[in-house]
Amino acid sequence: MSAGTHPAGAQGARAEQHRGDRSGRGDRLEVAASVLALLADRTRLSLVERLGRGEADVTTLTEACGAARPSVSQHLAKLRLAGLVTTRKDGRRVVYALGHGHLRRLVDEALNVADHELRSLPPHD
Numbered sequence: 001m002s003a004g005t006h007p008a009g010a011q012g013a014r015a016e017q018h019r020g021d022r023s024g025r026g027d028r029l030e031v032a033a034s035v036l037a038l039l040a041d042r043t044r045l046s047l048v049e050r051l052g053r054g055e056a057d058v059t060t061l062t063e064a065c066g067a068a069r070p071s072v073s074q075h076l077a078k079l080r081l082a083g084l085v086t087t088r089k090d091g092r093r094v095v096y097a098l099g100h101g102h103l104r105r106l107v108d109e110a111l112n113v114a115d116h117e118l119r120s121l122p123p124h125d
Contacts, residue, residue, distance in 0.1 A: 034082070035082070035084070035103075035106075038078065038079065038084065039106070039107065039110070043065055043067045043071060044075045045107060045110070046064065046065035046066075046067075047061055047065055047072065047075055047076065047079065047096075048079070048085075048098065048103055048104075048107050049111065050064040050065065051085060051096060051097060051098045051104075052098060052104035052107055052108065054097075055088075055095050055096060055097040056096060057090075057093045057094065057095050057096070058072060058073060058076070058094065058096075076096060080096075083099055084098070084103060085097065085099055086098075086099055
């Protein structure tokens with residue numbers, strides 16, 4: 001995310017609430033909550049998980065997440081607007097990539113938690 005950009009529209013009034021927080025912790029928590037809220041959608045989570053394995057175009061992403069192409073395009077637009085994914089042109093195709101590796105690791109860890117829950121695996125550090 002670019003400096004000063006809060007995903008999911010966290011700008012404005014909510015960001016103003018934390019101006020008095022000298023440590024910046026409130027702003028950090030607000031932005032983190034916005035990122036997690038964006039990833040709380042199954043399709044967007046699937047898109048970010050797939051992009052964690054490498055860049056891809058809309059056709060590849062549509063096949064990977066199993067959603068309709070218009071839906072995938074809308075979700076990608078939200079992720080792009082929030083600065084979580086980037087784009088580049090390759091001829092007539094638009095190729096998407098993750099904005100940074102932290103997202104890949106975040107999604108990987110969330111999926112690891114899911115694996116533990118589904119398989120009743122013991123907790124660990």
